[in-house]
Amino acid sequence: MLTRLSLRLRIFLIFAGLAGAIVVATTLGLWLGYSRLGEPGALQGFVQAGVLAGFAALGLVAWVWYLFDLHVAKPIETLAGALRARAHSDVTAEMDAAIARYLGDLAPAAQAAAQSLAETRSALAEAVARETLRLGSEKARLEALLSDVPVGVILCSADHALVFYNGPAADIIGTGRAGGLEAGLDRKLFDYIHAAPLRHAHERLMATGDPDAVSDLLCTTTAGARVLAARMRLLGEGGDGGYVLTLRDITADMAADARREAMLEGALDSLRRPAAALSTIVGVMPEDALPAPMQAALREEVARLAQAVTRFGAAREEGQAEAAALPQTRASDLAEGLVARLAAQGLIVTVETADLILRCNGYEIITVLEHLARHLADRAVGRLHLSIEEEDSGATIRLSWTGPRIGVGELDSWLALPLSEETAERPARAVLSAHATEIWPETAADGRHALCLPIRQARRAVARPKPVVRKVIYDFDLLSPARTDALADRRLDRLTYVVFDSETTGLNPRQGDEIVQLAAVRIVNGRRVEGEVFDTLVNPGRPIPAVSTAVHGITDAMVADAPRVEDVVRRFHKFAEGAVLIAHNAPFDMEFLRRQEGTLGLRFDMPVLDTVLLSAVVYGQHEVHSLDALAHRLGIAIPEEARHTALGDTIATADAFLKLLPMLAGRGLATFGAVLTEVRKHGRLLKDLN
Structure with a gap:
């Protein structure tokens, strides 16, 4: 209840209680003295003394309360109001510290806090304005890019x-x-x-x-x-x-493709029939119809013509298959889609599918099958059955039924009809042409009739691989002219870095140990670029000792088909070109890379920073500077399964470096040259570490 009262009123009540307690204590003391004295005539004196003592005590307490209220309670409320004005309103005027001159360091501290708040607010406003301007600029650039x-x-x-x-x-x-x-x-x-x-x-x-x-x-x-x-x-x-x-x-492309296909089909037909006729004529020609040399030459030319027509036809079919840039569709999805479509129209179809991935436009194939199923239902056939089976490198879709047989002519008439009212200009046969396939009727051994639709390309379904994350990667700050400054004078947060780590067969590169995994990430303008990652296993050309496998988990079987060290180092050199290299205990990893310089004709002459030394600059040499210790101090969690993997350690090192950057700047080490000068003082650490 008292907390709802103002500070000054609560202080007044405290002093009032104190005054009352003094009066009561004085009265009790005088009464006790009078009762022990035992003289009734002294009562008047005791009363007068009590009254005077009470008024004196009340006056003294009131005077002390007034001074306390004037110099403590009132300044505190005034100071609180001034702080709230600066905290919740846009008040930037300097606070008057004299209002609380009797409160020791409270007023200067409050003044410093208010000034810091004003400076922070101003800096934040400037940062927001700057970031808004940058985002607006990037938005304009992105809009320009998307518009083009x-x-x-x-x-x-x-x-x-x-x-x-x-x-x-x-x-x-x-x-x-x-x-x-x-x-x-x-x-x-x-x-x-x-x-x-x-x-x-x-x-x-x-x-x-x-x-x-x-x-x-x-x-x-x-x-x-x-x-x-x-x-x-x-x-x-x-x-x-x-x-x-x-x-x-692709309307024009499809029209052009249709015209080209029609022309090729016409040309093929115009060649196929004469070639077949000539082959027949030559085959029945009497031996003495022409001189033997001429007849042999004629037979040879006719054979060449037939072979050319065959190659022409095969090349055309292959071109049709390659031209059809069709998506992949799971056979079970296709079957389920057809079942749902037909069920909505009151038709029932049973399905039997192999676990296949078909190269086809699932929607269009379903639409064609639905189109044919409707016409079959109009013929009052028995229950429909759909099967999708693997055949050679492709698959065959069969829509079968019991009942009347469907002839080729009737099937052609159905295929000439449009698939729907929405696409009146696109007949069902156009879908078959787009898939470079045909459909025909057949009769199975059990007496069921079927329509057979082959799909040229299909494969068995396997476990889905981990999806590749696709990102739009950009940093428009790279257009800044400040990037041309000398390296030593460049700000650390404006440089491009490649943070890397390696796992090896052992700790002695001079005794033949080699890299078994190499990973790297890029840091551009103070942020790690998620989409730019280098990560590969490496075939070291020698067995991996069990003691090393126990650390990083990489076995000989895992690297059997991996690229050789030389190929990986060459690719990494290109990945790191023009950047500052960063590693934790960099000399160890750099020695493995530099061993390949003579073989590849390359030089790893990029500037190198070591997070061991940067940690020493920030925390002092007395601390432990292992990657685990540094990550713990900086609040970076390294998943257990990622520790002692090249990519896991690389990401941890990169995150640690990004957290060390502002700490270095806080020590006045904002440029590459300044940091390089400072880390040279701690080089002894690396010698001890290695």
């Missing part, structure tokens, strides 16, 4: 609303074209592109749960019916189902 990207880029929310699009995307989806809806943010993507393939791709990506998965698909615009090659990728963690869609208009 030749493919359309669209960013959509989970409900398929436009969040971002660049200029080519606006052109592709209909801006400025007759019948095309003007592109606009928060409009549905389906206003511009037919929904079915996009929904299918989005559902498949959401089902995988893999943020790095992509889906390649073909789709068509609602205006102009242009065919687009698209790639969809989810935004990843925090994207809530949003996705990026890249688009490329």
